[in-house]
Amino acid sequence: MLAVHGLSKHYGQIVAVDDVSLDVREGSFYGIVGPNGAGKTTTLSMITGLLRPDEGRIVVHGVDVWTEPVRAKHVIGVLPDKLRLFDRLTGAQFLHYAGTLRGLSAKTVRARTSDLAVAFGIEDALDRLVADYSAGMTKKIALAAAMIHSPRLLVLDEPFESVDPVSAANVIDILQRYTAAGGTVVLSSHGMDMIQRVCDSVAIIVRGKVLAAGTIDEVRGEQTLEERFVELAGGRKAAEGMEWLHSFSD
Numbered sequence: 001m002l003a004v005h006g007l008s009k010h011y012g013q014i015v016a017v018d019d020v021s022l023d024v025r026e027g028s029f030y031g032i033v034g035p036n037g038a039g040k041t042t043t044l045s046m047i048t049g050l051l052r053p054d055e056g057r058i059v060v061h062g063v064d065v066w067t068e069p070v071r072a073k074h075v076i077g078v079l080p081d082k083l084r085l086f087d088r089l090t091g092a093q094f095l096h097y098a099g100t101l102r103g104l105s106a107k108t109v110r111a112r113t114s115d116l117a118v119a120f121g122i123e124d125a126l127d128r129l130v131a132d133y134s135a136g137m138t139k140k141i142a143l144a145a146a147m148i149h150s151p152r153l154l155v156l157d158e159p160f161e162s163v164d165p166v167s168a169a170n171v172i173d174i175l176q177r178y179t180a181a182g183g184t185v186v187l188s189s190h191g192m193d194m195i196q197r198v199c200d201s202v203a204i205i206v207r208g209k210v211l212a213a214g215t216i217d218e219v220r221g222e223q224t225l226e227e228r229f230v231e232l233a234g235g236r237k238a239a240e241g242m243e244w245l246h247s248f249s250d
């Protein structure tokens with residue numbers, strides 16, 4: 001479903017993504033993990049056609065994302081990192097915009113909007129401005145917008161950030177049913193337990209490079225995914241110094 005080959009991106013002197021290759025099969029629930037600043041968002045932005053790579057190739061369902069962007073984007077649903085939404089729209093208007101932009105009829109959008117609102121538990125918020133939503137509600141409406149055109153591939157950048165545990169479980173349930181039906185999910189997250197429990201495959205990215213990729217069991221071996229992650233990310237730093245923090249200013 002997704003083939004990424006030799007992807008690189010520099011920001012001035014900073015090498016954000018360094019020769020990343022990934023293969024994601026159809027129906028996979030694929031996690032991307034890495035420390036802050038590892039290059040996850042940069043990688044996902046290039047995969048979804050939002051950020052032009054310096055080098056490399058991305059093919060989604062047989063379509064090259066950067067030579068045939070319109071066809072490729074038809075296949076992809078995206079939850080971007082910084083949610084820059086049209087937040088002076090109500091939730092319903094926002095989903096109408098997202099659906100009709102993707103070529104759906106107004107009738108189809110209405111039907112799917114009410115299904116999505118129930119699934120995400122935001123029925124009561126549909127007529128309120130997105131600008132007035134809480135962080136978790138904003139994430140949910142953005143997720144709903146990513147799904148409304150029933151894409152084959154969902155690329156979700158930290159979908160569970162700010163989402164409460166019950167809602168997160170609901171979202172996971174929705175995504176698991178989606179992958180069981182042949183949809184493919186690629187998501188980034190810092191939730192190691194969740195990735196280990198929910199994903200079938202994972203890539204660990206550190207300083208722009210893929211240090212491990214494969215099925216969860218292949219990557220973690222005898223350890224937990226978190227232990228393997230900490231090992232590859234260079235271990236924990238001892239909490240020394242900062243004594244001033246315990247000297248209290250009053």
Ligand SMILES: Nc1ncnc2c1ncn2[C@@H]1O[C@H](COP(=O)(O)OP(=O)(O)OP(=O)(O)O)[C@@H](O)[C@H]1O
Nearest residue numbers: 011014015016034035036037038039040041042043
């Ligand atoms: N627009 C930009 N201009 C300059 N540097 C950038 C830009 N976007 C990202 N970077 C740098 O590229 C590197 C990778 O950033 P990226 O946002 O891809 O990391 P990430 O793995 O998603 O991190 P996090 O887990 O904190 O979200 C970082 O060093 C970051 O400072």
